[in-house]
Each structure stands twice: as structure tokens, then as C-alpha cells.
Amino acid sequence: MxxxxxxxxxxxxxxxxxxxxxxxxxxxxxxxxxxxxxxxxxxxxxxxxxxxxxxxxxxxxxxxxxxxxxxxxxxxxxxxxxxTDSNFEFINSSAPFLKASAGARMALLAKESFSKKLTGLEWANGLPGTLGGAIYGNAGCHDCEIADLIENVTLYDFEKGIFEVKKDYFDFKYRDSKLKKTKEIVLKATLKLKNTNTDLKKSKEAVNFRAEKQPWGFTTGSFFKNPEGDSAGRLIDSVGLKGYQIGEAKISEKHANFFMNLGHATSDDILKLRALAKEKVMANFGIELEDEIIIVNS
Ligand SMILES: Cc1cc2nc3c(=O)[nH]c(=O)nc-3n(C[C@H](O)[C@H](O)[C@H](O)COP(=O)(O)OP(=O)(O)OC[C@H]3O[C@@H](n4cnc5c(N)ncnc54)[C@H](O)[C@@H]3O)c2cc1C
CATH class of the missing domain: 3.30.43.10 (Uridine Diphospho-n-acetylenolpyruvylglucosamine Reductase, domain 2)
Structure with a gap:
């Protein structure tokens, strides 16, 4: 069929x-x-x-x-x-705007905005993924997030068709947006930057932080969201799972909220590690770890 x-x-x-x-x-x-x-x-x-x-x-x-x-x-x-549509353009009107298609790479948008001496995307220096993915999950780090920059977004929905919304529409929270419920699709977005000269120190720090604190390899970055007032990495480390391995899936020795594929891990290996981490953290701390990553079933 x-x-x-x-x-x-x-x-x-x-x-x-x-x-x-x-x-x-x-x-x-x-x-x-x-x-x-x-x-x-x-x-x-x-x-x-x-x-x-x-x-x-x-x-x-x-x-x-x-x-x-x-x-x-x-x-x-x-x-x-x-x-993969990665078109983008800078628009200079009352403020500098960066208009881009959903498939534009965040790291490239950051780099291009630095070359124009603009402020706003320093935190996204080296951030993997696209603008669409960043809006979906309200990506961020170092107390900044994509929500801070949203001027407007063009969405698509089967019933509503193509429509434009402002930042308030998304109910942005920590690693969360309304899109996780509505499943509307980001087509394009306009980010509002500032003319106050790129903070090169901050952008360098963002890259250095990744190199120092995060493991290198096949990973999705943080696996779980940080529970309020705590860190998922600390909790997983505390229950003794740092470095724990199932098949070729391993909880990183460097950062316990990074799950690694050592080369031939299966989705089942990763899901078993996930279940173990959730179970142990719940048993020891009474905290339910919530996925930051998106699991796509066959
Ligand atoms: C080494 C490493 C470091 C990382 N560091 C960070 C970090 O510092 N901060 C952070 O927040 N994240 C971080 N991440 C996670 C990831 O990079 C971000 O969540 C990123 O924003 C995801 O974008 P993506 O395009 O890869 O999304 P994808 O992985 O392709 O998709 C993620 C979700 O977004 C949805 N989606 C994608 N595009 C659209 C669209 N156009 N419209 C609607 N929905 C869409 C997908 O359906 C899926 O549900 C890191 C990941 C890695 C591997």
C-alpha cells in the first residue's frame, strides 16, 4: 500500500x-x-x-x-x-536585521554577522544545526537564546497555510517552544541584531567553552534538559554513570550529559543508556530527567 x-x-x-x-x-x-x-x-x-x-x-x-x-x-x-535552503540576507533599516531560510546554519549566520560587526549571535559561534532547529527547541547557551533575537518568523501549517508571527507567539521557555506541540514548520525567520560592534571576546569564549567542556565525537550535545536549579550532567555523574557503556553507546567521561556513539552504536543502545540514566536519577534524587533531544521512531 x-x-x-x-x-x-x-x-x-x-x-x-x-x-x-x-x-x-x-x-x-x-x-x-x-x-x-x-x-x-x-x-x-x-x-x-x-x-x-x-x-x-x-x-x-x-x-x-x-x-x-x-x-x-x-x-x-x-x-x-x-x-537545506540556507539563503540569508542582511537588511539595514531602523535596526540591522538578518533574514534567513530555515536551513541556514547557525554557526555561519553568527560568522557572517561578525564580519558585519554586528552584535547578538556571539553565543551561537560554533553552535551546530540550523535556524529552524534552533527556533523549534529555543537553542541557546551562556544565558542567551534564539528567542532573544526573534523579530518575526514565517511558519507553515496545513490548516493555516503560510503565516507570519512575532516572538510572543512561540511561548519560548528553556529549550522549548510552542512548535513542539503545534508541529508548525519554520520556513524563514528574521533576527534583530545590534549595531554595537561584535563582542569578539564573547564569541571566542563560546568556542573555547565547547572545546574545553564538551567531548568531541558523534553526539547530539546535551541529551537531557537541565532540571531547574541543577544540571543533568551532575546528576548522571552522581549516580555513577559517567563513562558507562552499553554496546557502542557511552556516557561521556568528559560531560555526563553527552551520550556518545563510539562508531557502531544502535538507537537501542542509546535508548538503554537513556532508560538507565533516567531510572537511577529518579531513584536517587526523585528527579525526572526530560529529553532535550528528539527521538524519531521508525
Ligand atoms: C556538539 C553539540 C553541541 C551542542 N550545543 C548546544 C548548545 O550549546 N545549545 C543548544 O541549545 N543546543 C546545542 N546542541 C543541540 C543542537 O545543536 C540544537 O538543538 C540545534 O538548535 C538543533 O538544530 P538542528 O537544525 O540540528 O535541528 P534538528 O536536529 O535537525 O531537529 C531538531 C528538532 O527540530 C525540528 N525542526 C528542525 N527544523 C525545523 C523547522 N524548519 N521547522 C520546524 N521544526 C524543525 C525537527 O523536527 C526536530 O524535532 C548541540 C549539539 C551538538 C551536537
Missing amino acids: LQQKYSILIQKIPDLKSQEFLSNHCTFRIGGPADLFWNCSDINLLPEFLKITKNLEIPYFIFGGGSNILFDSNGFRGLVIKI
């Missing part, structure tokens, strides 16, 4: 790939083949193609940089869409 629908979709969407390994598209390097895979390099095509996919009742999943995702080792039955 799905195969018949796939044949129709393949005729309607150009450049669809079959059996593309998702491990090639995420920082965890875990993920089996997607039945269908589309590299969306023109964001303007997305609403129309999504409508076709939905009308055919084909399951779909949309992502950007794949730096906050655990794909299933069994892959995905349906269409996986990777947004």
Missing part, C-alpha cells in the same frame, strides 16, 4: 531518494534507511510538497542539521525531509 503511494510521490516531487541512510544526516551518526528522502534546498517548494505527502497519508518527518535527533536504526517508514 505504502509502496503504491511512494510511486505517486516520486512522480510529483523531483529528486526524491530511496533508502537513504539517516546516519549520514545527523551528528549521532545513527539511523537506518528512510524509505524516501528529500533534500529541500528551496524552502518555497516545501508547503506544496508537504500537502501532496499529507493527502497521500504518507508519514513524514522534517529536520534541519540533525544535531538534536536520535533516528531509529531501523530507519523511517515514510518521507524524511531535510531542510
Whole structure:
């Protein structure tokens, strides 16, 4: 049944790939083949193609940089869409604005804004992932977050169509936005920067902090959100799981909230580590660890 629908979709969407390994598209390097895979390099095509996919009742999943995702080792039955449209432009009006497509890389946007001597994105120097992913999860660090910079965002929803919203719309909280519930899709966004000269010290510190405190390798960054007033890394370390390994999945020795794929870890290995960390932290501290990463089932 799905195969018949796939044949129709393949005729309607150009450049669809079959059996593309998702491990090639995420920082965890875990993920089996997607039945269908589309590299969306023109964001303007997305609403129309999504409508076709939905009308055919084909399951779909949309992502950007794949730096906050655990794909299933069994892959995905349906269409996986990777947004790679990375167009951006600086607009100088009352304030300097940076308008970009959802697939624009945060680290590149930061670098480009530094070259124009603008302030605002210093914290995002070296941040993996795209603008769309950053808005979805309200990415941030060093007491800054993407929410601070949002001027307006163009979203897509099947019922509402394409519409523009302001920052208030998102109910931004720590690593959270309304999009996690509504599943609306970020097409484009405009960030408001400042003309006050890039704080190069701050941007350098952001990169140095990553190099010093975070492990290098196949990971998604912080696995769990930090519980209020505490840190997930400290809690996992306290229950003796720093360095703990299941299969080829390991809790980093350097930072216990970083789960690592040593090379051939499966999604099951990672999920077992996750269950163990949650269970031990709950048993010892009565704290429920909440995922920061997004788990995508097959
Ligand atoms: C080494 C490392 C360090 C990291 N450090 C930080 C850090 O300091 N701070 C931080 O906040 N995060 C950090 N992360 C996590 C990650 O980089 C961020 O969460 C990032 O914003 C995710 O963006 P992405 O494009 O990779 O999203 P993806 O992983 O591709 O997707 C994540 C979620 O966003 C959704 N999504 C993606 N694009 C869109 C869109 N256009 N519209 C709607 N939904 C969308 C997806 O459906 C998915 O649910 C780190 C990750 C790594 C690997």
C-alpha cells in the first residue's frame, strides 16, 4: 500500500531518494534507511510538497542539521525531509536585521554577522544545526537564546497555510517552544541584531567553552534538559554513570550529559543508556530527567 503511494510521490516531487541512510544526516551518526528522502534546498517548494505527502497519508518527518535527533536504526517508514535552503540576507533599516531560510546554519549566520560587526549571535559561534532547529527547541547557551533575537518568523501549517508571527507567539521557555506541540514548520525567520560592534571576546569564549567542556565525537550535545536549579550532567555523574557503556553507546567521561556513539552504536543502545540514566536519577534524587533531544521512531 505504502509502496503504491511512494510511486505517486516520486512522480510529483523531483529528486526524491530511496533508502537513504539517516546516519549520514545527523551528528549521532545513527539511523537506518528512510524509505524516501528529500533534500529541500528551496524552502518555497516545501508547503506544496508537504500537502501532496499529507493527502497521500504518507508519514513524514522534517529536520534541519540533525544535531538534536536520535533516528531509529531501523530507519523511517515514510518521507524524511531535510531542510537545506540556507539563503540569508542582511537588511539595514531602523535596526540591522538578518533574514534567513530555515536551513541556514547557525554557526555561519553568527560568522557572517561578525564580519558585519554586528552584535547578538556571539553565543551561537560554533553552535551546530540550523535556524529552524534552533527556533523549534529555543537553542541557546551562556544565558542567551534564539528567542532573544526573534523579530518575526514565517511558519507553515496545513490548516493555516503560510503565516507570519512575532516572538510572543512561540511561548519560548528553556529549550522549548510552542512548535513542539503545534508541529508548525519554520520556513524563514528574521533576527534583530545590534549595531554595537561584535563582542569578539564573547564569541571566542563560546568556542573555547565547547572545546574545553564538551567531548568531541558523534553526539547530539546535551541529551537531557537541565532540571531547574541543577544540571543533568551532575546528576548522571552522581549516580555513577559517567563513562558507562552499553554496546557502542557511552556516557561521556568528559560531560555526563553527552551520550556518545563510539562508531557502531544502535538507537537501542542509546535508548538503554537513556532508560538507565533516567531510572537511577529518579531513584536517587526523585528527579525526572526530560529529553532535550528528539527521538524519531521508525
Ligand atoms: C556538539 C553539540 C553541541 C551542542 N550545543 C548546544 C548548545 O550549546 N545549545 C543548544 O541549545 N543546543 C546545542 N546542541 C543541540 C543542537 O545543536 C540544537 O538543538 C540545534 O538548535 C538543533 O538544530 P538542528 O537544525 O540540528 O535541528 P534538528 O536536529 O535537525 O531537529 C531538531 C528538532 O527540530 C525540528 N525542526 C528542525 N527544523 C525545523 C523547522 N524548519 N521547522 C520546524 N521544526 C524543525 C525537527 O523536527 C526536530 O524535532 C548541540 C549539539 C551538538 C551536537
